[in-house]
Amino acid sequence: MKTSTLISSVALGFLPGAIAAPGVSSSDDITYAIVERALPNAPDGYTPDNVTCPATRPSVRSAEKLSSNETSWLETRRNKTLSAMKDFFGHVTVGDFDVVGYLNDNANNVSALPNVGIAVSGGGYRALMNGAGAVKAFDSRTENASTSGHLGGLLQSSTYIAGLSGGSWLLGSIYINNFTTIANLQTHKDGAVWQFGNSILEGPDTGGIQLLDSASYYTDLIEAVNGKRDAGYDASLTDIWGRALSYQMFNASNGGIDYTWSSIADTKDFQDGNYPMPLVVADGRNPGERVIGSNSTVYEFNPWEFGTFDPTVFGFVPLQYLGSRFVGGSLASNETCVRGFDSAGFIIGTSSTLFNQFILQINTTSLPDFLKNVFTDILGKLDRADDDIASYDPNPFFHYNNDTSPYAGQEILDLVDGGEDLQNIPLHPLIQPERHVDVIFAIDSSADTTYYWPNGTALVATYERSLNSSGIGNGTAFPSIPDQNTFVNLGLNTRPTFFGCDSSNLTGTAPIVVYIPNSPYSTYSNVSTFQLSTDDEQRDNIILNGYEVATMANSTRDGNWTTCVGCAILSRSFERTGTTLPDICNTCFDRYCWNGTVNSTEPNTYEPVTLLADSAASAILPTIVSTVVASGIAMFTML
Numbered sequence: 001m002k003t004s005t006l007i008s009s010v011a012l013g014f015l016p017g018a019i020a021a022p023g024v025s026s027s028d029d030i031t032y033a034i035v036e037r038a039l040p041n042a043p044d045g046y047t048p049d050n051v052t053c054p055a056t057r058p059s060v061r062s063a064e065k066l067s068s069n070e071t072s073w074l075e076t077r078r079n080k081t082l083s084a085m086k087d088f089f090g091h092v093t094v095g096d097f098d099v100v101g102y103l104n105d106n107a108n109n110v111s112a113l114p115n116v117g118i119a120v121s122g123g124g125y126r127a128l129m130n131g132a133g134a135v136k137a138f139d140s141r142t143e144n145a146s147t148s149g150h151l152g153g154l155l156q157s158s159t160y161i162a163g164l165s166g167g168s169w170l171l172g173s174i175y176i177n178n179f180t181t182i183a184n185l186q187t188h189k190d191g192a193v194w195q196f197g198n199s200i201l202e203g204p205d206t207g208g209i210q211l212l213d214s215a216s217y218y219t220d221l222i223e224a225v226n227g228k229r230d231a232g233y234d235a236s237l238t239d240i241w242g243r244a245l246s247y248q249m250f251n252a253s254n255g256g257i258d259y260t261w262s263s264i265a266d267t268k269d270f271q272d273g274n275y276p277m278p279l280v281v282a283d284g285r286n287p288g289e290r291v292i293g294s295n296s297t298v299y300e301f302n303p304w305e306f307g308t309f310d311p312t313v314f315g316f317v318p319l320q321y322l323g324s325r326f327v328g329g330s331l332a333s334n335e336t337c338v339r340g341f342d343s344a345g346f347i348i349g350t351s352s353t354l355f356n357q358f359i360l361q362i363n364t365t366s367l368p369d370f371l372k373n374v375f376t377d378i379l380g381k382l383d384r385a386d387d388d389i390a391s392y393d394p395n396p397f398f399h400y401n402n403d404t405s406p407y408a409g410q411e412i413l414d415l416v417d418g419g420e421d422l423q424n425i426p427l428h429p430l431i432q433p434e435r436h437v438d439v440i441f442a443i444d445s446s447a448d449t450t451y452y453w454p455n456g457t458a459l460v461a462t463y464e465r466s467l468n469s470s471g472i473g474n475g476t477a478f479p480s481i482p483d484q485n486t487f488v489n490l491g492l493n494t495r496p497t498f499f500g501c502d503s504s505n506l507t508g509t510a511p512i513v514v515y516i517p518n519s520p521y522s523t524y525s526n527v528s529t530f531q532l533s534t535d536d537e538q539r540d541n542i543i544l545n546g547y548e549v550a551t552m553a554n555s556t557r558d559g560n561w562t563t564c565v566g567c568a569i570l571s572r573s574f575e576r577t578g579t580t581l582p583d584i585c586n587t588c589f590d591r592y593c594w595n596g597t598v599n600s601t602e603p604n605t606y607e608p609v610t611l612l613a614d615s616a617a618s619a620i621l622p623t624i625v626s627t628v629v630a631s632g633i634a635m636f637t638m639l
Contacts, residue, residue, distance in 0.1 A: 038176045039266050040258030042340035046224040046243065047231050048323040053337040058321040060307075060329035060400050063314045066434050069265070069304040074159070076273035078110045081157050084140070085114065085569075088153035091146055092562045095584035099566065106577060114573045116158040117430040117437040117511070118276070120445075121458060122165025122352065122419040124529040125196060127445035129539055130518045131163075131170045133546015134443045136182040143183070149555035151562060155276070157569075160437065162279040162300075162426035164418035166445070166529075168351040171278045173249040175264050176256060176344050179275045186543060188536060193251045196539055199532035200244045201361060217247065220254060222378050233323065233341075234412055235382055237356040238390035242349025244359070250344065260340065261347040262320035265303035277302060281418040281426040282350045284308075285389060286406045292420040294465050295472045297407075299415060300429045301347050306396070309432050311474045313405045317396040328399045350390035354417040357387065358532060389414040419446075422461035430511070431462075431476045437511045438572035443550070444517045445525075448484065449606045452526040454517045456487035459499070477508030482598050488606050489599040493517045496552070496561075498568055501593035503575060514568050520610040521548035553612060564588035 043049040061067065066074075082103060089099040106112040118138070120131035136142050138155035145152025155161075163171035173185055177193060185194045198205050203217030225239045243255060250256035264270055264278065284297035297312045307316030317326060323341030324331055331337070360379070395413040402408045418426060424446045430437045448455040463481035466473045479500025487493045492515070499513040500506060518525055523541040527534065534542075548554070552561040567585035574581055 038178065038259055038344065039263040040252070040256070041263045041266065042258045042260050042343065044340060045227065045257045046239075046340075046343055047227040048233060048338045048341040049231075050336040051339045053331070057331050057333075058318045058324065058326075058337065059331065060315045060317045060326055060397065063307060063309045063316055067305055067316065070277070070302070073271075073273060073277070075110075076271075077159055077277070078113070078115075078273075080273045081116070081159060082107060082110075082113060084153055084156035087140065087146070088157050089566060091148055091153075092151070092566045094563055094566045094570065095582045097582040097584075099570065102570075102579065106573075111436070112573060112577050114157075114569045115436055115438045116154070116569060117160040117162065117435075117440045118155070118158050119162045119426050119430060119440055119442045120164070120167030120170055121425045121443060121454075122167055122417070123424070123445040123447055124166045124352075124355070125531060125534060126447070126452070126518070126525065126527045126529060126542070127166030128170045128173075129534075129542040130445040130525055130546040130549070131167050131443050132182045132185070133543040133548070134441075134516065134550040135161075135170070135174070136543065137547045137550040138441075139181060141181050141183075149551065149559075149562060151551055151565060154441070154565070154569075158276045160279060160430055160435065161276045162281060162429050163351070164281045164424065164426035165352040165354065167426065167443075168280045168348040168418070169245065169249055171280060172344055172348040175278050176250050176252075176259050178267070179269060182543065186536075186540060191251075193249070194539065196248070196534045197536070200248060201358060201532065203244075204247050224257060225378065225382075229381070234391045234393035236389055236391040237359050237379070237382055237387055238349045238353050239346060239382070240359050240378075241353070241356050242343065242345035242347075242390075245349050245352075246343075246345030249348070256344060259344045260320065260342045261301055261344050262303060262318075262342050263344075270303065279426065279429045280347055280351050281428060282353075282390070282415040283418055283421050284312075284407065285414040285416050287410055292416060294421060294461065294468060295470050296421045297472075298418075298421070298423070298428045301342075301350075302429075306342070309429075309434075309474060309476075311404060311471055313397050313401060313407065314474075315397060315400055322392070322396060323394070324396075325394050326396045326398060326400070329397075346390070350415050351418045353388045353390055353415070354420070355530075358530075360387065388420075389416055419458075421465075422457055423465065424458040425462070427458075427462045427478075427513070428476075431466075431478055433475060433477075433509060436509075439512045439514060439568050441514045441516060443546075444515065446518075447526070447529050449488075451605075451607060452528060453493065453519070453606055453608065455484045455493050455606070456481065456515070456517075457484055459513070459515060460484060475508065477506055477510035479506060479510055479513055480596075482594065483600050485600045485603055486598050488603040489601065490597065492594065493606070494519055494608065495557075496592060498589065498593045501571065501589045503572065512568050512571055514565070516550055518546070519549055520608050521545050521553055522610060522612045524610065548612070557611070558591075560584070560588060560591075564592055568592075 086100050121127050137151050140146050140153040140156050203214045206213050221240055221243045224243050225235050229235045246255035280301040282299050283292050297308050297310045299308045305316040306319045319342050323338035325335045392413040395410050425442045430440050444454040446454040448457045459481045463478050466478040497515045500510050523545045525542045525545045552558050555561045567588045
């Protein structure tokens with residue numbers, strides 16, 4: 001029996017149960033190596049700290065175009081997606097059309113080639129698990145995913161992948177763990193990352209007495225957030241939430257306290273363009289507002305920057321220097337640079353502030369009274385009567401674009417859950433004209449209906465925002481989307497649907513949206529958004545169900561499904577190169593493209609049954625309201 005090989009485990013901050021390198025088996029009889037992943041590069045753990053500024057002092061830049069970092073990276077990444085696309089179309093055929101030959105013929109003109117994005121919605125652990133199933137289906141490293149009837153390689157062919165709330169947890173877990181595979185994250189071996197049997201309120205099971213484990217866990221959370229507060233930064237419940245979330249998502253000691261989101265840009269694999277760019281979405285809350293409207297500013301976190309294309313702020317700041325005191329877009333000569341503010345856990349926590357309410361349930365746990373008292377004291381000091389915000393102190397856009405920004409006069413920038421404006425699928429960064437995305441695979445795990453299934457609300461919200469007369473859409477175009485009743489009445493929420501197939505009907509350049517809604521194939525995957533724990537069996541069943549949804553049960557529901565996916569990927573590229581759409585693609589579009597039909601009558605309560613015959617007979621609809629009732633938390637319909 002061979003033993004596992006660990007290299008630089010101390011320097012890189014790995015636990016003894018660290019995961020194998022992506023695509024490499026971690027079974028006992030195979031030697032595996034740990035490879036360098038997102039870097040633990042925060043200067044002082046969770047506490048932001050002063051550092052020497054670079055020779056060119058950081059500043060806020062206009063959002064008029066992409067950053068030089070992204071533009072340079074795209075040159076490398078698009079070459080990698082070309083190679084991956086050739087592999088993908090090796091097992092995904094488009095009738096008799098020679099796709100590989102087409103790609104080779106246009107290899108010297110990258111702008112002619114397909115540009116693919118993936119968007120993973122919010123919805124707590126339900127969204128993480130269902131989204132994980134889709135990502136697993138799209139990943140060529142998944143066993144058998146690159147065989148006929150499957151979609152392995154679509155992930156490798158993508159340029160961008162965006163996540164929001166629960167979808168951002170998924171991205172964080174993949175990227176901070178060195179772009180690992182879903183199979184590695186869900187392994188049943190000791191030290192597995194996704195051990196969701198313990199809720200975030202309990203903390204991780206470290207093999208000891210749970211009461212003591214929980215006490216140590218909360219002590220660590222409090223110490224980390226106290227360090228930030230003592231350094232002079234405003235802190236919010238999101239700081240505690242983000243730290244707690246890190247223990248669930250990152251395979252590193254102390255919840256990966258040294259890991260930052262900007263460290264992704266420092267890893268060699270990302271610099272070499274070996275995987276898509278991750279984008280995390282959050283909403284801005286205008287001063288004095290309690291309800292987030294369709295005109296809210298939508299922010300993104302990418303590996304280099306934080307900011308927005310929206311005309312309110314229309315600017316980006318270097319992510320690694322968040323916490324520095326920018327005024328009017330500049331950092332004064334007498335101001336120091338700050339690093340470490342962009343804790344990876346804080347970033348994904350910012351995208352999911354809806355879940356801050358769970359931190360307030362501390363008195364429902366079995367922790368010792370003395371620890372509850374300490375924790376309650378911390379909560380009292382943090383609470384600014386805005387329990388659902390993430391506090392960005394100082395505001396990096398202070399006095400920047402004073403004429404248009406509602407935040408310009410605010411010393412602290414408040415961000416909230418990316419789904420609070422009902423755009424629960426993170427499409428916003430993928431429809432920006434400068435990114436030229438041709439097709440977006442939108443994985444929707446929203447809980448729009450009575451029984452927590454999606455009904456297209458997220459797409460409707462993005463479409464309506466693109467039509468907003470206030471100009472908040474800033475030139476972004478989006479395909480026409482019918483109302484939610486039509487989604488249910490026409491069954492558009494039960495199977496994949498394409499929107500925007502005919503670009504001649506669009507005003508502006510918009511991508512095709514391949515809408516893939518959560519549906520019950522082999523299990524009821526509609527667990528409550530507020531379910532904070534799940535055993536391995538339910539976790540694996542929902543991930544499998546997500547795989548089946550994305551592949552339409554490995555193409556058994558439609559033998560041409562992968563062909564139709566290929567047509568959606570190629571369609572805009574064919575338009576740019578004047579290539580005639582193959583007949584099979586016309587057939588696909590007749591089948592999957594929304595044709596403009598509307599039925600807005602009030603539908604009956606949507607209660608689907610499992611689609612796969614071997615599961616339908618024994619499946620039982622789960623009790624899906626118990627978590628909400630037990631915790632006393634009001635249900636939010638947007639997630």
